Amino acid sequence: MSEMKIVSGNYASAYGAKLSRAEVVAAYPITPQTEVVEKIASLVAEGEMDAEFIKVESEHSAMAASIAASNAGARAYTATSAHGLALMHELLMWASGARLPIVMTNINRAMGPPWSVWADHHDTLAQKGTGQLQFFCENNQEVLDSVIMAYKICEDEEIMLPAMIVEDAFILSHTKEPVEIYDQELVDDFLPPYDPDYKLDVDQPLGFGSLGMPDWYMDFRYKIFEAMEKVPEKVEEVNKEFEEVFGRDPGGLIEEYKTDGVDVLIVTMGSISSTSKDVIDELREEGHNIGLARLRTFRPFPVEKFRELIKDVNVVGVLDRNYTFGHGGDAAREIKDAIYGYHDPIVKDYIVGLGGRDLTPKILKNIMEDAISLQDKGLDEEIEWVDLKVNQERWRR
Amino acid sequence: MYIQKVIICPLDREMVLLNMIEIRFHGRGGQGSVIASELLARAAFAEGKDVQSFPMYGVERRGAPVTAFTRVDENVVRDKSKIHTPDIVIVLDMALLDSVDVTEGLKPDGKVILNTGKPPEDVDLGVDNPQYTVDASEIAIKHGLGSKVAPIVNTAILGAVVKATGIVNIDTLVEVIREHAPAKKEENAKAAKEAYEKVRGE
Amino acid sequence: MSEEEEVFRIVVDPKDHRDLPRTVITDCPSDLMNKTGSWRTLRPIVDKDKCINCGICWKFCPDVSIHVKEDGAEVDYDFCKGCGICAKECPVDAIEMKKEEDYV
Numbered sequence: 001m002s003e004m005k006i007v008s009g010n011y012a013s014a015y016g017a018k019l020s021r022a023e024v025v026a027a028y029p030i031t032p033q034t035e036v037v038e039k040i041a042s043l044v045a046e047g048e049m050d051a052e053f054i055k056v057e058s059e060h061s062a063m064a065a066s067i068a069a070s071n072a073g074a075r076a077y078t079a080t081s082a083h084g085l086a087l088m089h090e091l092l093m094w095a096s097g098a099r100l101p102i103v104m105t106n107i108n109r110a111m112g113p114p115w116s117v118w119a120d121h122h123d124t125l126a127q128k129g130t131g132q133l134q135f136f137c138e139n140n141q142e143v144l145d146s147v148i149m150a151y152k153i154c155e156d157e158e159i160m161l162p163a164m165i166v167e168d169a170f171i172l173s174h175t176k177e178p179v180e181i182y183d184q185e186l187v188d189d190f191l192p193p194y195d196p197d198y199k200l201d202v203d204q205p206l207g208f209g210s211l212g213m214p215d216w217y218m219d220f221r222y223k224i225f226e227a228m229e230k231v232p233e234k235v236e237e238v239n240k241e242f243e244e245v246f247g248r249d250p251g252g253l254i255e256e257y258k259t260d261g262v263d264v265l266i267v268t269m270g271s272i273s274s275t276s277k278d279v280i281d282e283l284r285e286e287g288h289n290i291g292l293a294r295l296r297t298f299r300p301f302p303v304e305k306f307r308e309l310i311k312d313v314n315v316v317g318v319l320d321r322n323y324t325f326g327h328g329g330d331a332a333r334e335i336k337d338a339i340y341g342y343h344d345p346i347v348k349d350y351i352v353g354l355g356g357r358d359l360t361p362k363i364l365k366n367i368m369e370d371a372i373s374l375q376d377k378g379l380d381e382e383i384e385w386v387d388l389k390v391n392q393e394r395w396r397r
Numbered sequence: 398m399y400i401q402k403v404i405i406c407p408l409d410r411e412m413v414l415l416n417m418i419e420i421r422f423h424g425r426g427g428q429g430s431v432i433a434s435e436l437l438a439r440a441a442f443a444e445g446k447d448v449q450s451f452p453m454y455g456v457e458r459r460g461a462p463v464t465a466f467t468r469v470d471e472n473v474v475r476d477k478s479k480i481h482t483p484d485i486v487i488v489l490d491m492a493l494l495d496s497v498d499v500t501e502g503l504k505p506d507g508k509v510i511l512n513t514g515k516p517p518e519d520v521d522l523g524v525d526n527p528q529y530t531v532d533a534s535e536i537a538i539k540h541g542l543g544s545k546v547a548p549i550v551n552t553a554i555l556g557a558v559v560k561a562t563g564i565v566n567i568d569t570l571v572e573v574i575r576e577h578a579p580a581k582k583e584e585n586a587k588a589a590k591e592a593y594e595k596v597r598g599e
Numbered sequence: 600m601s602e603e604e605e606v607f608r609i610v611v612d613p614k615d616h617r618d619l620p621r622t623v624i625t626d627c628p629s630d631l632m633n634k635t636g637s638w639r640t641l642r643p644i645v646d647k648d649k650c651i652n653c654g655i656c657w658k659f660c661p662d663v664s665i666h667v668k669e670d671g672a673e674v675d676y677d678f679c680k681g682c683g684i685c686a687k688e689c690p691v692d693a694i695e696m697k698k699e700e701d702y703v
Contacts, residue, residue, distance in 0.1 A: 006439050006448065114623040117454070171477050175451035176435055178442055271477045278475050360478045389615035461638075 002183045009172030012140040012179050013079060013105040013165065014039035016147025018049045019187040020103070022077035023194075026054035026065035028084060031117045032169045033107045036079040051077075059084035063091035063102075070100035071208055073199035075151065078102070081169065082109035082123040089127065095162040096131025096224065098209055101154030101194070102162040103147060108270065108321075109169040110355040118356020119168040121269065121322040125298070125330045131224060133163035133231060134299040136269045138251070140177045143167050145242065145250045148182075152191050152238045159227050159234055160196075168271040168321075169356065182246060190245050228300045235297055251294060253302035258284060259291035259309060264372050265345075267318045269295045269331060272352070272359055276319075279364045288372055295331055303338040310339050316347045317371030319364075323351050328383040346374050349383045363387055366395050417470040418564060419480045423499050424489035426461045427543075429551030432579065433487070434465035437555060440565040440573040441469040449474045462497055469564065483507060485562055489533070489550050500524045510558050510596070512550055517598040529598030531557035536591050540584040552578060552585040556592030567593050635662070639681030641696040647671035649693035656685035656694060 007015065013036045017025065025044070027037045043049035052069075056062045059080050066076040080088060085106050095102050110120035124134060135150060137143045143165060150163040167173055198206060212220055232253055239252040249255075257277055259265060268276050273294040280292045293309055295302075310316060320329020327333065332349035339345075350367050353359045367386060374380070387395045420437065424430030431452045438450035449468040466480045482502040488511045493499065500509065500522050507526050511517075512533040520528055533553035543549035552574050559567050571586045578585040610618040650671035657665045657672065664679040665672050672685075672694070686694040 004442075006435070006442055006450070170451070170454055174454065175449060175477070176438060177449050177474070178447065274475045274477045358479045360481060361476060390617070 002186065003181050004178050005181050006176045007140060007179045007181075008035060008174055008176050009137075009140045009143050009167045010035035010107070010174070011039050012144040013147060013167070014043065015179075015181050016105075016144040016165075017051075017077040017103075018043055019144070019182060019184060020077070020148050020151050020191060021075065021188075021193070022049075022051055022103075023074040024052045024054065024066065024069035024076045025078065026056050026062045026069070026076070027078045027080070028056050028059050028062050030059070030081045030084040032109060032173045033079050033081040033084070033105070035173070036105060036107075040077075059087040060091060063088045063095065063104075066102045066104075067091060067095055067098065067100055068200075070095070070102050071098065071200050073194065073196055073201075075155075075194040076100075076102045077104065077147075079105040079107070081107040082111055082117075085123050085127060086111065089130065092127055092130035092132055092162070094209070097220075099160040099224075099227075100162060101151065101160055103150045103154060103165065104162070105143070105147065105165045105167065107167055107169050107173045114355075116355040117169060119171050119271070119321065120354050120356065121166075121320075121330075122324060122354075124164065124166050125322050125324055127164070128299055128330065131161060131228075132299060133161060134166060134297070135163065136166045136296055136298060137172065138255075138271060138273045138294060138296075140167075140172055140175070140179045141248070142250050143172065144179055144181070145246070145248060148187055148191060149238050149242055149250060151194070152241075153231070153234050155194050155196075156234055157197065158230050161224070161227055161231070166270065171271040171356075180246075180248075186245060190242070231300050232297070232302055232304065251296040253297045253305050254309065255294035255296055256309065257292040257294060259293055262289050262291035262313060263375060264288070264290040264315045264317065264368075265310065265313045266290065266292045266368055266371060267295055267316060267331060267335065268292060269298065269319075270321065272319055272321060272364070275359060275361055276364050276368075279361050279368060282361075282365065283368055283372075288368075290368060290372060298331070298334075301334050301338065306335055306338040307342050310335075310343050310345060313343075313345050315371050315374045316345050317350060317367065317374075318347065319350050319352050319367065321353045323354060332383075346379045348374060348379060348381070351383065351385045352387065357387060359387075360396075363395050366397070417468055417472075417474065417476070418485065419483045420467040420469070420485040420487065420558075420564075421480055421483040422463075422465040422467075422487045422489065423493050423497055424463050424465070424551075425493070426463050427547055427549070428463075428489045429549045430463045430465045430489055433489075433551035433555055434467045436552070436570070436573055436577060437467045437558070437564070438469070439577055440559075440570045441467075443569050443573060444565055446470060447472065447474045449477075453479065462493055485510070485558065485564070487554060487558055488512060489554055494522070500526070508562055510554065510561050512554055527561075527599050529557060529561040529596050531592045531596040533557065533588075533592055536588050536595070540581075540588045540591075542581060542584055542588060553588040553592040556589035557596035559589075560593045560596045561598060634677045636664075636675075636677045636679055639676075639679060639699050641681040641683060642676070642699045642702055643674050643679065643681065643683065643685055643694050644697050645672050645674060646693045646695070649691050651691055651693075653690060655688050655690060659684050659688045 029037045044053040066078050069076040110116035135146045146165045243249045318332035328349040422430040434450045438448035442448045446469045453464040468474045484507045486509045510529045514532040517528040517530045533550040534548045536553040537548035537550045574586045654667050657667050664675040683696045
């Protein structure tokens with residue numbers, strides 16, 4: 001029987017791996033991911049989860065072991081955060097190039113220096129070019145749901161790519177909420193065992209990961225491009241199937257919250273979205289025609305969906321919980337890229353909540369009111385940093 | 398394959414909350430503030446509310462000031478920001494009053510529950526909010542929770558909180574403690590019940 | 600302003616980003632002011648009659664809180680976090696870990 005439990009985002013991740021019947025878990029502990037590893041280790045030790053738990057000496061090794069396991073035909077799971085994810089970088093590329101559907105949870109944490117263990121999307125977005133699918137979660141239930149769904153998407157023979165489930169440090173990872181832990185049989189019906197076409201097998205020896213000369217390398221890359229192009233449709237398809245089986249819609253590519261015919265569209269990622277929905281309701285009650293698009297799937301970027309969504313919008317206010325050392329934040333930049341040549345709304349990029357800086361409903365309301373005001377006054381600043389010490393008075397008033 | 402829907406907020410509620418209730422716990426590392434915030438959330442959830450429980454993280458070590466939070470609502474709790482204007486403040490260690498502004502942001506009609514042997518009128522927090530006191534340390538020691546020097550007062554103070562605020566039924570709390578207290582389940586349950594009877598104020 | 604002051608200029612109580620140095624540095628006294636000895640629950644007590652001045656405790660102390668003097672090892676209780684590595688490593692068992700609460 002399915003059961004409602006009060007669990008943290010980290011435990012939700014661990015239960016997601018358990019329900020997905022992950023067969024190999026190789027992980028190295030790092031704050032704020034540690035509880036994921038602890039929980040899985042104890043589930044395995046207590047015989048509740050039938051998996052090989054491999055203790056490794058670094059995150060680089062954790063992904064290396066996951067790659068080997070996946071190549072041998074096992075369903076592999078791992079989890080990490082921030083600096084640990086950065087150390088995995090080389091092997092994240094390998095996992096996608098080798099077309100291995102490894103699913104991992106990354107707990108969003110700011111990159112140092114200054115040292116910080118708090119929420120910030122920079123760590124994940126710095127890996128946007130590694131060929132991982134990236135799903136940003138809004139609450140703990142979605143974390144669990146997304147792990148299960150990710151295997152279904154990634155292991156599809158047309159996709160065969162790795163994925164990252166992303167949850168915000170502490171705001172989700174250490175916050176306990178009611179989460180439905182599904183009946184194992186229900187998950188088994190939804191997610192069949194992993195059975196790749198080719199795998200490491202002593203009876204049928206094959207060589208994996210060998211040299212690709214210039215006359216072939218590009219064609220292998222094209223095959224990844226083809227797979228990535230198919231992901232958006234696959235995400236929506238699996239999302240729909242998930243809703244039919246489990247009665248819950250995790251949000252697909254983009255969760256549209258009251259976006260029908262809006263003049264102002266707010267775009268958020270991760271846990272900010274949850275608080276923002278309360279603010280959207282408040283502003284709509286006050287008569288503003290505003291809605292929220294929660295960008296759930298960042299990789300591949302849902303280009304078509306944004307073109308459709310932004311068609312008749314005057315202002316797009318993007319809340320970026322990241323600054324990736326370029327021109328502003330990643331989400332705003334990618335949205336502009338997606339709609340270029342199609343639509344020409346005002347797009348303003350708000351840099352918010354870096355290193356866990358709290359985003360209260362009041363600050364979010366001030367941001368949204370600022371976005372609304374752009375309809376009359378036009379774009380004032382392309383990129384604005386919100387709630388800095390120098391402008392705290394304005395955003396907290 | 399069957400379709401199932403989970404309703405987070407059933408309609409058979411015992412107590413009607415008009416607004417979300419936000420609770421802040423002040424304690425020291427080792428007193429059990431984080432577990433307290435979680436047990437209270439579990440009890441409210443058992444009564445059909447949606448809940449959220451989270452600690453504020455800083456430098457983790459025994460003896461350091463710790464803040465933990467609980468949100469309780471009839472509707473789905475979507476707010477993921479910290480709690481800045483609590484309805485209920487719970488102080489597990491009176492020595493914190495020197496270094497922490499425990500009533501910061503407390504709503505005008507908010508309540509304070511303190512762990513002290515003094516009667517409420519003898520405690521001056523500089524605010525007009527209703528105050529309740531209970532000697533949770535004494536109760537915890539009596540039931541063998543923690544040591545004499547460092548009693549674990551979380552379950553005892555929760556009993557007092559329930560009496561002072563009516564946020565959940567005491568029987569629900571006791572049941573949740575029996576099921577989820579990390580150790581000495583029966584002793585913790587008894588401590589909660591005793592504090593429920595002994596709390597002073599209003 | 601002398602050249603030396605210019606190089607080490609750090610605003611002690613910064614108001615906003617304009618007061619911050621370019622990189623993440625703290626003024627030296629900040630570590631001296633953060634007396635991590637308050638984290639201690641066990642206190643190492645050195646028996647100077649037994650101490651042979653070998654310096655092993657000094658070598659192992661992860662908090663650089665042991666100084667070996669003429670008459671034996673001395674613990675800097677302002678910074679010792681009470682991990683007990685010194686007591687474990689001492690070859691002549693001259694260091695004993697005692698309950699901190701008996702000393703405060």
